[in-house]
Amino acid sequence: MINSFETYHPIVLFTFFVAAIGMGMFLMHPVFLAITIFSAMSLNFALRRGRFLKDWKLYVPLFLIMAIINPLISHNGKIVLFYMNGNAITVEAICYGLAMATMLTAVMLWFSSYNEVITSDKFLYLFGKISPVLALTLSITMRLVPHFTEQLSRIAKAQKTMGMDYTTGSIVKRSKSVMRIISILITWALENAIETADSMKARGYGVGKRSTFSLFVFERRDGWVLAIICVLLSVTLVGSVLGYATFYYYPTFSVISGEWQSFVMYGIYFMLLMLPLVIELKEALKWQSLKSKM
Template sequence: MKAFANYHPIVIFLYFVFVIGLTMFYMHPIYLIISLAMSILLSLQINQKSFLHSLKWMVPLFVIAALINPLISHDGEKIILYIDDNPITIEAIVYGFAMSVMICTVIFWFGCYNKLMTSDKFLYLFGKISPAFALIISLTLRLVPRFQQQIGAITQAQRAVGMDVTSGNLLHRIKCGIHILSILITWALENAIETADSMKARGYGLPKRSTFSLFSFEKRDALTLTIMFILMTINVIGSFLGYTDYYFYPTFSELVLQPISLLLYTTYTLLLALPIIIELWEAFKWRSLISNN
């Protein structure tokens, strides 16, 4: 996903603002399916190995979140059974699965955001507006991935010297886990000191401090932003007109395929698939240049 990652940071940031915002507010089944499919495709293009690894805990999360709703919500007309005199309805089950799809899709989009919207891009956008806030957000977004990478390296190193947290009796595993956690905390404290010294050496916080950036706003960025705003505006207007509404209670709304609905589904798909389309277009141009030579 190098093509879209090379666009101006404002383009990447607004893309994810639009996509995640629409995904969080649309509970329409077709919109959920489109958003889930596009988030999976983009995740596979960005980092296939990491995405497949995340499914190990995403699938149980999906099932648990889907089963919780019918246990706490008993609305709906189509009752399938009773548990302690509480009705379990098909509407509640389907709504639980819809909520699970929405939650997992948002997580997938945020995973793509962390890969494409790097800390230097975020600081470039918001560093001049609020340097402290931009720095805190940037460090927070990097915290979990860096801790995961570091704890993996520590675990492998300790395993080589016989401190394997996955083998031995319970007492040995606890001892190894505490030892690994101690090393991780020490590394985090040392890294914080090094980061503070590095920031001080670079003049962070000084008045009238100049910055250097390689980012430049080009014609392709303006064109992409224009297309994004057009597609976003069409879907927002469709929402105000009620074409994206869908109700699960007291029973399911009817799915009506009208020309305006097909237009909204198409524009929504194009908006979400924009990075994939850009990547395919750049690959096509590259192959055309190679074939011409």
């Protein structure tokens, strides 16, 4: 389980994910895409382990759907494989669909890792002073989905023990079971909202200016890592502007550069995205060294 990277200052963590997600959403170059999906999968696996494998039941169908849709709606490209209902199915459209699916899957993995690392207290620390109401609203909103999902699972299991299993029986019986579960969930949600409001009122929320308390301290190591992220990101952005991350799928594939400058850009982008795992490996080796000296 990765833990060293999570101990860094929230500004460092947030900057990394902004860089990773921002670059991942725009770089469609095959080499950069390969680096993006590999890094996103590696970090997500390190953070979530068993849950990472379970999520691929969702990611794989979404990947296939996104990859298939593009060649069915886009018929651009010079290399035609066959015709379907008079429309050309081209290699370029298939590859572009695969690239889009890879990019979107990587972005979803980055956001999944973001939710693991940037907890509500870190988010409130980052944006609480800028806009306390907005920060609190976003924090509560992001918490609702996992909280409701967990409560829904509990309700469904409780109803199943009472003979109201929504997975068995006739359609009418299953529909009644589902409606009952939803009704219980809505009732619980309303009660939870009232309890939250009462709790906030009891703590004096909205009465005068609020003071804040935080355990986060910006240390020297945070400054070094933040500087490394900014430098690597800046070089990647400059390289992208200069065309080292440019790749065209239409009307046909452009050439992937084999110049040394391109390989330098690939390496810098790889170092940027793999920084959390490098930090974790460094700390693990340091811990092993300390244990060997005991």
